[in-house]
Amino acid sequence: MSQAPDHGPDHWHRRLIVATPVLLILTVSGLVLVDLVGGSGLTWVPLLATGPALAATTSGPRAVLGVGLLATVLGVGLGLRGGAPDGELAIALAALLVITLACAVTSALRGRRERVLAAVRSVAEAAQHALLQPVPATVGPFQVAVRYSAAAAEARIGGDLYALVSTPYGVRLIVGDVRGKGLPAVGTAALVLGVFREAAHDEPxxxxxxxRIERSLARNLGGDDFVTAVVAGYPRDGQLEVVNCGHASPLLVRDRVVVPVEPDRPAPPLGLRALSGETPALHVLPFTDGDQLLLYTDGVTEARNHHREFYPLAEGLERHTCDSPTDTVTALHGELQAHVGGRLHDDAALLLLRMPPRTRASLEGAGNPATGHAEPAMERLPDPGLSSRLSPRGTPC
Known part of the structure; x- marks a missing residue:
């Protein structure tokens, strides 16, 4: 599974750790030089406390005490050289020592919090891999690429969900978005994914x-909770089944022409069927050589720039579509981050399927994804709902 570029808090923290020793040297050297040139006695000695204060931001207690000791020695030297009264010098040095001790305690507490945070992040990463299992580059006949970013970068997981599994009834997948954020949303996402993975293998x-997902949510969710989702399957060669439950329409790409796959009959989100009484419809979509399908969550299409303009996903997909799903999704994610100024404010998921071109011989020898038996090659099926300009050829990156 693709990961987001490292531009989060960890990235800037590492840069600060690298820069801190340089700042310490420049600060202490500058203060000593100013005092030596000006000969001002105790005037600049209290500012030597900036040394242990800076060290406390990135270093451990021992390093802070070492920097404080160095600052004290320099303070003694500067005070004696400037002829400062003994009483005033003692007070300045005592203040410097107290600040150093306080910075050492602060450094110890910060180190403890960082260790706790590292443990929490390791648990979050394990939870992410359990919920959002890494998707291989090839699943069944498809080339696949996934990109996921949680709005809470420290948590690594959120309310968006996806899964793609190979079953006796062909490849099946789900992309969805849980209402709300935080741990309740993560729990609902785990419930949906667990039911989907089991039902995908059991139900023809x-x-x-x-x-089955609807029934499970009806038993476990509150009245105001729901999940929007697109569930798709590839039961036979050349046909893709799509069920849209209140989710954003997937985007079909054929010969760089992007067309939204609208549901035949609008259906409510998962968890709300009892309130509306409406049931989702099965949309059968021709899907053959070179075709691509992008599924996504609203964190992508609702991302705004500083002008409050939404990210134009369909236009971006037209610009970046190529024969490599990984390159396409990576380019889309990079453009999305640039659109919002570097940090997404909502969970965002992108999942791209591509059917690579196959020869007629491979089509004639290929088995039915649902049965495993060989079938004759199928001709490309027209779809009156799509543009007649669509053709099966892809475009190299």
């Missing part, structure tokens, strides 16, 4: 997979 009918 894709609508039954969706129905």
């Amino acid at each position: 009918d894709l609508l039954e997979v969706v129905a």
Whole structure:
């Protein structure tokens, strides 16, 4: 699974750690030089406390005490050289020592918090891999690429969800978005993914997979909670089944032409069927050589720049579509981050499927994804709902 570029808090913290020794040397050297040139006695000695204060931001207690000891020795030297009264010098040095001790305690507490945070992050990463399992570059007949970014960078996981599994009934996948944020959203995402992975292997009918998720959510969610999702399956060569439950429409790419895949009949989000009484419909989509399908969450399309303009995903997909799903998704994610100024404010997921071109011989020898038996090659099926300009050829990166 692709990971977001490292521009978060960890990145800047590492840069600060590298820069701190240089800042310490420049600060202490500058103060000593000013005092030597000006001969001002105790005037600059209290400012030597900036040394241990800076050290406390990135270093351990021992390093802070070492810097404080050095600052004290320099303070004694500067005070004696400037002819400062003994009483005043003693007070200045005592203040310097107290500040050093306080900085050492602060450094110890910071180190403890960092260790706790590292442990929490390791648990979050383990939870992420358990919930959002890494997707291989090839699943069944498809080339696949995934990019996921949680709005809470420290947590690493959020309310967006995705899964892609190979089953006896063909490749099946889900992309969804849980209402809300935080741990409740993560718990709901875990519930949806668990039910989907089990039902995808058990149910021959894709609508039954969706129905099992709906029943599980109806038992476990509150009245105001719901999940928008797109569930898709590839039961036979050349056809993709799509069930949209209140989610953003996937984008079909054929010969660099991007077309939204609108549901035949609008359906409510998962968890709200009992309130509306409406059931989702199965949309059958021709999907053959060179075709690509992008599924995403609203964290992508609702991302705004400083002018409050939404990110134009369809236009970005037209610009960056190529024969490598990984390159396409990476380019989209980079452009999305540039659009918002570097930090997303909502969870965002991108999942791109591509059917690589195959020869007629490989098509004739390929098995049905659902049965494993060989079938004759299928001709490309027209879809009256799509543009007649669409063709099966892809575009190299």
